[in-house]
Amino acid sequence: MWKALLLIASLLVAGAVSADETSPPATTPQGQGLSPQPAGLFPVPDSLRTAVAFWKRIYGDVDSKGGLIHDSDRLDIVYEQLDLSFDLEPDKRIERRLEHYRHLLWELAEDSPTGPSCEEQRLLALLGGAPSARELKEAAQRLRFQRGQSDRFEAGLVRSGTWRSFIDQALAAHGLPLELAVLPFVESSYHPLVFSHAGAAGLWQFMPSTGRRFMRVDTVLDERLDPYASTLAAAQLLQFNRRILGSWPLALTAYNHGVSGVSRAIETTGSGDIGVIIQNYRGPLFGFASRNYYPAFLAVLEIARHPERHFYPNPQPRHPAERSRLELAAYLPADQAAERLGIEKAELRRANPALGDPVWRGSKHIPKGYRLNLPEGHDEEKIAGLLQQATLEAGQSQQRPDIQYQPGPGDTLASIALKYQVALDEVRAMNGIKEDKIIRIGQILRLPPPGTSNSPPGSEEGMRRYQIRPDDTLSQIAERFGLRTFELMKTNGIIDENDAIPGQILMVPQPKARPGEQACLVRQGDSPSRIAERYGLRTPELMTANGLDEQDYIREGQILRIPKPKARPGERIYRVRPGDTLSRIALRFGLMPSELIEYTRISGEEPLKPGKILRVPLVAREPDS
Structure with a gap:
């Protein structure tokens, strides 16, 4: 590492960084592009021009309903542009096309005696005309799919004005x-x-460990989700990277790969030139994303300067928002804040996503010094007096303390959470425990104050969390959870459907029972199959009605919709009445008791609860009254 730092210092002394680069730039009109800067700030080495052109195509021309199959090292080689607009299973289509090109490249490497087909000739031309068998096999291993981003970039241009x-x-x-x-x-x-799959969050996508260097990131307050606090943190991180590494191409690459990682690249290649590093460095963690971070930045920089070349009509940024000036002078319970300000708690929560679940459950207070954001339509000056009065009357001088618990024999996280009437998810989050991790006897656990919650995050408002996937649309998500699109948008404060993008966390209301349906409260020990059997349903029917898939799990206290069971061919639906027995029901429908027992798989000794749904096979005669 010291060798890399000496090399960086020598580059600085040699004049690799001009004084002009550190001078503050002039401001520009909001949303009207960027002011010109010295050419040396963000150079475009010749070796990166094809990569920049590739990313301009991704961010400016190809939308997220499609993408490019390309060579991961040579971005000038694009085998196909896919349109996935009408694919019900786009991931499978992508994999089939990737496998198609792998097969063709391997066939070419094997030198088929029949000669190359027209498509194979096209591939050979893309690879230079006469690639060797080894080069063809290596190309087969470098196949990659990159989803387009132009629609998301355009929506981002609008959002950026805020x-x-x-x-x-x-x-x-x-x-x-x-x-x-x-x-x-x-x-x-x-x-x-x-949120990214790796755990990065917010406008500037800070990982938790990096975020904690510059702001507060914990279960009470995650400032990564505060655009203002995270912007100040990003400015400090970028300033630090630039001071250590000496140039903006390296500083930006370090934003993705870390200062230590970039320093290793400099030491390994013996160069501080970003073009040389990207072309020659093959560190184990310096993968596709790190190699392409600076070229992608250059591409979006060019598109942001001239959006009219890619989008019509030219996207108009939203009006800028002012940072809240409502700073709390004391710790304040969220319930009290909502009640005294005259704002629905759900509305207040949507306006303050950086505040964690413990605050909204009541196990923690809104922190002292926090800047409270107001939902749209509320006058900050008018609310300021109410907030001051609330902190005087309901404010606390200290945060609600945690308690400590030492597990004993037979303890599980679930039993501890139930014993103290606290949320299991919150106990996991407070102690950094994953779902599959086993606690140890003698381990010290932090718990929220007893009795603050016995339900999952957001359940006090009948909510569950859902992270948007790459091919999701709001209408598809709403349909999946048995909701109407406007209900989902209203719950999450979404005005424009384009504001919902992959990685975003949605709060999804529990589906309400519709006419002819029932609602079921999940009890301890319940499973989807047990509940489905209880109500005469097949498990997939119950899962579909509640927007569940095989990866989802149900929790005690959750409300499930029970759809009206549908009779299959050759059977009828019967709801058990008071006093019914299997023998009486069999007689009523002209069956032998043994036939009904065999069909329903219910023991003849098992008592029948009124309301239970049975599926009864059809017979020729009508049932007795």
């Missing part, structure tokens, strides 16, 4: 170039509530 004024001011205050304001297009499509 925070661009603040971001420009923050960058200027830290002496950073305004061009860095396009980084959220790469990270999150300018969406403040996105």
Whole structure:
């Protein structure tokens, strides 16, 4: 590492960084592109021009309903542009096309005696005309699919207006170039509530460990989801990267790969030139995303400067929002805040996504010093007096303390949560315990105050969480959970369907029973199959009615919709009445008791509860009255 730092220092001394690069840039009109900067700030090496062109195509021309099958090293080689608009199973289509090209490349490597087909000739031309068998096999291993981003970029251009004024001011205050304001297009499509599969979150996609260096990230307050706090944190991180590494191409690459990782790349290649590093460095963690981070930044920078070349009509950014000035002078329970401000708790929660589940459950207070955001339509000046009165009358001088618990023999997280009437998910989150991790006797666990919750996150409002997947649309999600699209949008404060993007967490209301349906409260020990059997349903019917799939699990206290059972061919549905026995029901429908027992798989000794649904096979005669 010290060798890399000496090399960086020598580059600085040699004049690799000009004084102009550190001077604060002039501000620009909101949403009207970027002011010109010295050419040396963000150079485009010749070796990266094809990569930049590739990412301009991804962000400017190909939307998320399609993508490109390409060579992961040579981005000038694009085998096919896929349109997935009408595919019900797009992932399978993508894999089939990838396998198609793998097969063709391997066939070419084997040198078929019949000669190459027309399509194989096209592949040979893409690979230079006469690639060797080894080169063909290596190309087969480098096949990759990249989904388009143009529609998400366009929606991000509109969203960006909300925070661009603040971001420009923050960058200027830290002496950073305004061009860095396009980084959220790469990270999150300018969406403040996105989570990645790796755990990064927010507008600037901070990982928890990195985020904690510059802001608060815990179960009470996750400032990664605060666009203002995370912007200040991003400015500090970028400033740090630039000071250590000496150039913006390296500093930006470090935003994705880390300062230590980029320093290793410099030491290994003996160069601080980003083009040389991307072309020659093959560190174990320096993968496709890290190699392409700087080219992708250059591509979005160019598109943001000239959006009219890619989008028609030219997207108009939203009006800028002001950062809240409602800073709490004391710790305040969320229930009290909502009640005294005259704002529905669900509305207040949507306006303050950085506040964690413990705050809304009541096991923690809104922290002292927190800037409370108001839902749209509320006057901040009018609310300020109410908030001051609320903190005087209901404010607390300290946060609600946790308690400590030492597990004993037979203890499980579920039994501990039930004993203290707290949320199991919150216990896991507070102690960093994954679902499959076993607790140890003698281990010290942190628990929220007893009795604050006995239900999963958001269940006090009848909600569950859902993370949007790449091919989801709001209408599809709503249909899956038995909702109407406008209900889902209203619950999450979504005005435009384009504001919902992959990685975003939605709060989904529990589906309400419709006419002819029942509602079922999940009890301890219940499973979908047991509940389905109880109500005379097949398990897939119950799962579909409640928007569940095989990866989902149900929780005690959850409300499930029970659809009206549908008779299959050759049977009828019968609801057990008071006093019924299997023998009486069999007689009523002209069956032998043994026939009904065999069909329903119910023991003749088992008592029948009124309301239980039975499926009864049809016979020729009508039932007795």
